[in-house]
Amino acid sequence: MKFINSLEFAKKLDAEDPLKDFRSRFYIPIINGRECIYFTGNSLGLEPRTTQDYIVDELEDWASFGVEGHFHARQPWFSYHEQFPDLLSPIIGAEREEIVVMNQLTVNLHLLMISFYRPTQKRYKIICEAKAFPSDQYALESQVRLHGLDPEETIIEIAPRTGEHQIQTEDILSVITEHSDELALVIFGGVNYYSGQVFDMHRITRAAHDAGAYCGFDLAHAVGNVELHLHDWETDFACWCSYKYLNSGPGSVAGVFIHQRHLKDPSIPRLAGWWGHDKNTRFQMEKGFKPIPSAEGWQLSNAPVLSMAAHKAALDIFEEAGMEKLVQKGRLLSDFLLYILDEINASHPERMIEIITPRKAIEKGCQVSMLMQNKGKAVFEALKQNGVIADWREPNVIRVAPVPLYNSFEDVYRFGEVLQTFYQ
Numbered sequence: 001m002k003f004i005n006s007l008e009f010a011k012k013l014d015a016e017d018p019l020k021d022f023r024s025r026f027y028i029p030i031i032n033g034r035e036c037i038y039f040t041g042n043s044l045g046l047e048p049r050t051t052q053d054y055i056v057d058e059l060e061d062w063a064s065f066g067v068e069g070h071f072h073a074r075q076p077w078f079s080y081h082e083q084f085p086d087l088l089s090p091i092i093g094a095e096r097e098e099i100v101v102m103n104q105l106t107v108n109l110h111l112l113m114i115s116f117y118r119p120t121q122k123r124y125k126i127i128c129e130a131k132a133f134p135s136d137q138y139a140l141e142s143q144v145r146l147h148g149l150d151p152e153e154t155i156i157e158i159a160p161r162t163g164e165h166q167i168q169t170e171d172i173l174s175v176i177t178e179h180s181d182e183l184a185l186v187i188f189g190g191v192n193y194y195s196g197q198v199f200d201m202h203r204i205t206r207a208a209h210d211a212g213a214y215c216g217f218d219l220a221h222a223v224g225n226v227e228l229h230l231h232d233w234e235t236d237f238a239c240w241c242s243y244k245y246l247n248s249g250p251g252s253v254a255g256v257f258i259h260q261r262h263l264k265d266p267s268i269p270r271l272a273g274w275w276g277h278d279k280n281t282r283f284q285m286e287k288g289f290k291p292i293p294s295a296e297g298w299q300l301s302n303a304p305v306l307s308m309a310a311h312k313a314a315l316d317i318f319e320e321a322g323m324e325k326l327v328q329k330g331r332l333l334s335d336f337l338l339y340i341l342d343e344i345n346a347s348h349p350e351r352m353i354e355i356i357t358p359r360k361a362i363e364k365g366c367q368v369s370m371l372m373q374n375k376g377k378a379v380f381e382a383l384k385q386n387g388v389i390a391d392w393r394e395p396n397v398i399r400v401a402p403v404p405l406y407n408s409f410e411d412v413y414r415f416g417e418v419l420q421t422f423y424q
């Protein structure tokens with residue numbers, strides 16, 4: 001599309017946007033008496049206006065029924081989590097039985113590593129991206145130590161080439177091949193949280209399998225943002241959080257994918273809890289763990305219904321909007337943003353903003369990461385003063401993510417306008 005850097009053009013795009021009405025379903029924070037430009041949906045998504053009602057419903061049922069709510073609430077708590085696979089299946093591209101909503105992201109990453117990182121004398125190495133989100137680094141290192149191994153010798157990080165900001169797929173594939181004899185696990189983010197790069201999950205999975213290793217993804221920055229086909233890609237496992245693009249509230253309940261072919265495999269170990277036990281005999285409270293033959297069999301505890309109510313409110317909106325339309329609009333928003341940033345850079349030959357996010361449609365989602373060549377922190381502060389909520393990452397990156405459910409093309413235009421004033 002041929003873009004124009006004008007308010008009129010941005011308003012025209014908004015008028016033509018099939019998702020334009022969804023913005024009014026969210027609370028947009030107010031700064032200086034005016035709706036802010038909220039570009040941190042990649043960090044904490046905004047609150048849907050329906051969320052409070054969904055939670056209040058559960059509080060009312062708790063008041064009315066007490067423990068009986070497990071079976072008599074309007075949406076019985078015993079099976080509350082069973083609503084999620086239908087809603088998440090189109091978002092992550094998986095079969096219902098491959099999905100379970102439980103715990104939180106880092107906890108789930110640990111649980112999945114218990115199942116899928118089982119180093120042997122010969123196969124023990126892990127390949128991951130350099131500069132993965134710190135929680136993932138800590139999880140990997142501590143899992144490696146749990147097996148009595150040394151993270152230095154076990155974890156191989158793949159970094160961008162010198163002078164580049166994105167990791168080349170070729171480099172990932174060749175490192176996997178190089179270590180294929182000793183490789184136990186390949187684990188990547190679906191989207192790198194820093195650069196916004198979307199990894200080629202399909203090819204990475206295939207390469208890992210060719211090397212005889214398992215492959216898993218942390219989809220924290222991918223879920224609800226980019227197209228995913230975990231089942232068809234044959235990815236072994238994945239996990240994600242629900243409070244970023246999925247708008248389910250701070251620290252809300254997270255999700256897990258385990259590929260169908262592993263669900264009934266008794267050779268895969270797991271940490272077990274009563275909620276993963278066969279539903280028909282769970283309340284006989286007897287010895288002998290009998291796992292549910294689906295991803296639900298990885299559950300430990302009974303479901304956190306209040307946080308699940310927020311998750312349900314958010315996912316009902318996703319279902320209505322449709323993932324395909326969301327991905328399309330997300331791309332258009334970030335393309336418009338890139339165009340505006342290019343204009344600003346063109347008028348300032350010293351090029352103060354370097355875009356470190358890939359430009360190809362399949363390699364980026366909503367997020368655009370701007371490496372500020374100078375005065376980065378000052379620009380960031382100025383943005384805040386002018387009603388823009390963005391995200392600062394040391395040493396000099398501003399991340400912005402216009403998201404398709406509640407951001408508008410006008411938001412993107414106005415963001416450019418604020419940024420521009422700083423360069424005059």
Ligand SMILES: *Cc1c(COP(=O)(O)O)cnc(C)c1O
Nearest residue numbers: 104105106133135193218220241
């Ligand atoms: C946001 C994020 C986390 C946060 O983990 P929690 O367990 O939800 O606190 C972890 N990993 C990645 C890649 C993230 O983007």
